[in-house]
Amino acid sequence: MRLLQPDIQREPFAVASRFRDDFFDCLTVRGDTLFELTGALLCTDGSVTTPVDLTLTAEHRRGHGAMHEALNSGNVDVPxxxxxxxxxxxxxxxxxxxxxxxxxxxxxxxxxxxxxxxxxxxxxxxxxxxxxxxxxxxxxxxxxxxxxxxxxxxxxxxxxxxxxxxxxxxxxxxxxxxxxxxxxxxxxxxxxxxxxxxxxxxxxxxxxxxxxxxxxxxxxxxRMRTDLVVRKPVPVRGSHRRKADARPSTARSSASPSRTPGASPMPRPRRSPTATARPAPWPGTASILV
Known part of the structure; x- marks a missing residue:
């Protein structure tokens, strides 16, 4: 290809020309027909519904038989x-x-x-x-x-x-x-x-x-999925107990008739580990922010 205009950019044309040569070298079997089929696929107007339509373009200069032979027996060096x-x-x-x-x-x-x-x-x-x-x-x-x-x-x-x-x-x-x-x-x-x-x-x-x-x-x-659950850091042991103890006592609890002045408070009933305890997390389900 020769460029007549002196002010035109030659580098894009040189890159395209080298790519055409390198692409043709990758077509090891039936390369001529595969190369023309590729040119017809890129230059045709609109979408291509059947491969036979590519043989009607100006870029494809061969017949139907060559087109079918290239698609069935052609080879491309993919690596x-x-x-x-x-x-x-x-x-x-x-x-x-x-x-x-x-x-x-x-x-x-x-x-x-x-x-x-x-x-x-x-x-x-x-x-x-x-x-x-x-x-x-x-x-x-x-x-x-x-x-x-x-x-x-x-x-x-x-x-x-x-x-x-x-x-x-x-x-x-x-x-x-x-x-x-x-x-x-x-x-x-x-x-x-x-x-x-x-x-x-x-x-x-x-x-x-x-x-x-x-x-x-x-x-x-x-990207993170919308239904992804991200866990917070594990709280320090005993933080919930300190937070519960820091709550102010109500007037009803201080005047409860079940407590005697000067007596030690009644111990809270211990919750059974199999009753309403929170289930342990499934191993390996911790999410990671990326």
């Missing part, structure tokens, strides 16, 4: 593609640090009973209903780089469809660790930079994610 995406210029926050967001997006498939590995996806407000529902579909986990400001653009760096046997926390932690290592290898994070901020949605357990990501230059920030 290399992840490194290519990590090597691109990343959006940054206002303070210059990298911010990665992790979330799950559902692709609902209620009318596709033959689709493999469908899960019940939690949705809310579907079909005009105000209550939550569980609809069969495919959950996809995304990792995107965010930037400050009013823009809603984000840069997707990793995506994976979750299966029935996947541990969401363990799988997500492995992907985040691999992505952070790729960012370091590609020079997007260097020693001396601020730690990468990892933002998790309310569906993740932030303390566990921090434990699984130990050893990486990251900070974990997790």
């Amino acid at each position: 290399r593609l992840r490194q290519v995406l990590a090597g691109l210029p990343q959006p940054e926050a206002a303070d210059g640090r990298l911010v990665l967001a992790v979330d799950v997006t559902h692709w609902l498939r209620p009318d596709a009973p033959t689709s493999p590995d469908r899960l019940f996806c939690h949705v809310y407000g579907r079909s005009g209903r105000s209550s939550d529902q569980f609809v069969p579909g495919w959950p996809y986990s995304f990792i995107a780089a965010l930037e400050s400001g009013r823009t809603s653009w984000c840069q997707i760096l990793d995506a994976l469809r979750l299966g029935p046997a996947d541990d969401v926390a363990k799988t997500t932690a492995d992907r985040v660790r691999r992505l952070v290592e790729d960012l370091i290898d590609m020079g997007r994070w260097k020693a001396g930079d601020r730690d990468i901020l990892i933002v998790f949605d309310a569906g993740y357990d932030a303390p566990r994610m921090a434990y699984l990501l130990e050893g990486l230059p990251v900070e974990v920030l997790g």
